[in-house]
Amino acid sequence: MTTTPSPTPTPTVLWLSAHPEPRSLTASLRVSGIAHLRAAGHxxxxxxxxxxxxxxxxxxxxxxxxxxxxxxTADVRRALVEGRLPEDVRREQAKLTAANALVVQFPLWWYGLPAILKGWMDRVLVSGFAFGTDPRTGRRLRFEDGPFRGKRVLTALTLGDRPRAIGPRGKSGQLEELLFGLLHGTFAYTGMDVLPPFAVPSADRVDEEAFTRAQAALHVRLDGLLTDPALPYRPQFRGDYTEEWELAPHVRPGEEGLSVHLVHEEERDPSHAL
Structure with a gap:
């Protein structure tokens, strides 16, 4: 008897974007990126x-x-449990629940999120939904035990800085550290697998040729949305941190800064330290 294999579920991507101008570079990349994902079967x-x-x-x-x-925190969690959250919030939570992956796209303004996007996170990522306490175990839901484990997220942004300004020695700081609060403190905190961010620098100087390059680069990143390696942020409950949420003394002793919260290559494969 021949059995027919079950069809592979179609991956669902939530594209969350924030830009006030529909003719902007951000909007143009959004339209192109969504078309590319849909053409790939998402x-x-x-x-x-x-x-x-x-x-x-x-x-x-x-x-x-x-x-x-x-x-x-407490009042919004109670409203969530009792089904009293506003309808617009419930719709966005349903979208996020349905998604296998997210693309979060925005222009970097004053080194942070546009207010409208920050407000989406304030209203949607609430206690009991995006974080909180497991009622069965009493364990706080965060990082490797977060409720969004298995969801992947790609941050795609435009910014005015020149390309080397967001490099390791750039004046604005290395991009993953510049976005640490979002990548680690929001996405990883809620359990997501966080991909290295995609950025288009010098966005106010992009001509047609530069747009073509940026579009192609974004498409490459979208092709790896479900397969590219995530940033190796450390788990919280596996011995790397103390009860005070500080890196344990035996982990990267003598080192400081945001990079210590990433698992380094030699830790994954001790032979690299030889």
């Missing part, structure tokens, strides 16, 4: 925050009891 869910008119402000109205002090 299902793409879109959240174009400016086009959606997304409200970025986390408020207590309708969540906390009238006249009571608003607790942005």
């Amino acid at each position: 299902e793409v869910i879109e959240s174009d925050l400016y086009a959606m008119g997304w409200d970025p402000v986390l408020r207590g109205e309708g969540i906390s009891a009238q006249g009571e002090r608003f607790d942005p």
Whole structure:
């Protein structure tokens, strides 16, 4: 008897973007990137925050009891459990739940996220959904035990800095360290596999030729969205950190800085240290 193999599920990608101008470089790369993913057989869910008119402000109205002090963690978690979160938030949480991978795309403004994108994270990535406590074990849900384990995320950004300004000796800092709060403190914290970021520097000087190069480079990164190696951030609960969330004395002794929170090659393969 011949059995027919089950069809491979179509990967679903959530493309989350934030730029106010639909004719911008960011928007052009978004349109091209989504078309490329769909041509490769992916299902793409879109959240174009400016086009959606997304409200970025986390408020207590309708969540906390009238006249009571608003607790942005406990009250929002209670509203989540009771099904009282605003409909726009629930729609975005459903998109994120359905996705195998995310592309988070934005222009870097003042070395941070556009306010509308930060507000998406404030309102969507709430306690009980993106982090919190496992009711069965009591363990906090974060990093390797985060609720979004298995989801992959690629950050794609444009910025005004020149290419070498975001290098190891650049004035703006190495890109992965510049984005450490987002890559490690948001994405890895919630359990995602975080890919090295994709960036288009000197974005305000991009001509047609430079756009073609940037588009091709983005397509290459999208081709590896589900297969490229993730940044090897250290797990929290496997002995690398103390109970005070500080790197344990036996790990990279004498070293400091953000790079110590990555597992180095010689740690993965001790023969490299010989």
